[in-house]
Amino acid sequence: MSETIKTDVLIIGAGPVGLFAVFELGLLDVKAHLVDILDKVGGQCAELYPEKPIYDIPGIPFITGDGLSKALMEQIKPFHPTFHLGEMVTKVEKLGDASFRVATDGDKTFECKCVVVAAGGGSFQPKRPPIKGIEIYEEKSVHYAVRKMDAFRGKKLIVVGGGDSALDWTLNLQPIAKRLTLVHRRDEFRGAPDSVNKMRALVASGDMDLKIGQVTELEGGDGQLTACTIKCNDGSTPRVECDAMLPFFGLTMKLGPVAEWGLKMEEELIPVDTGTFETNIPGIFAIGDINTYPGKLKLILSGFHEGALMAQKAFHYVYPEKRLVFQYTTSSTNLQKKLGVA
């Protein structure tokens, strides 16, 4: 087993709310590590709408999802948080001495004074296309994400979908694939117009194929695809040879292991005390989209407020002997020193 990492607070989820919690904790000298299943920070902002504008962040009239993630990373820099990305927290256990042990599927173990669950809607899961028997091929020759482009070099590929992911991977993989066929149910694409134009140019020059219709049948054995049948909108049913299929049908969110940690849950959400954002287990907090209380709004600004109040209570678990003095960043030299501006 790996070495145990000791920290004041372990934050589960590096979405906007988990990130801002680092700031509020940092002002109170509370150190944090963050774990996220995704390989990047920003949660829904980074994964679901990186380029969409957000108009309701107080004091910022307009910022994209990606822009907000970057700004939050800049804001928390002075507190040197440690990130453990691409790992899922699987277990949270209370230890006898008012601390917690947290384990990840990446074989890491943390010991901390408090746990902050900022897990949003849970983990992002790819939507499975409705093709009979597709699960037999998943992981082996049906892939919902591209981890290593080189794995597809010299292969006959079928990409399915009409959004940005399908188009981006079509354009990235076409030069290294033996042959690439894009399948979409209609001849209109939701992706960026520039990507659509590039894809159409490749089809016009004969460098890739585009089929308008749906994959209806898969052929292969032992998890390895050899061909698929496409029911095209013009009535034809071509059989296309392939080594791998990459469907990009978007993402859904699944709660994941949060429900197994002994926390009181209400319809897949964690009820909290609105004075502290503590759960039914003292020392475990829940902030952001994952929590519920009367009047809860699933907004980023609500999560920021929740993080600020959580930090006030978490401070007492980390420094039980210390008194907490309320201070403003505008006027406190002490806080400004922590931020590296005084």
Ligand SMILES: Cc1cc2nc3c(=O)[nH]c(=O)nc-3n(C[C@H](O)[C@H](O)[C@H](O)COP(=O)(O)OP(=O)(O)OC[C@H]3O[C@@H](n4cnc5c(N)ncnc54)[C@H](O)[C@@H]3O)c2cc1C
């Ligand atoms: C299309 C769209 C537009 C939106 N527009 C706005 C808007 O204009 N204004 C606004 O205020 N809000 C908006 N929202 C809502 C906003 O994105 C959410 O309120 C916000 O992302 C919640 O932040 P969070 O940090 O609580 O959760 P999330 O952003 O969901 O982040 C949670 C993170 O936790 C990770 N995680 C989950 N389980 C585990 C686990 N077991 N181990 C490790 N990591 C885990 C996930 O991978 C994820 O990265 C929008 C949402 C969508 C989908």
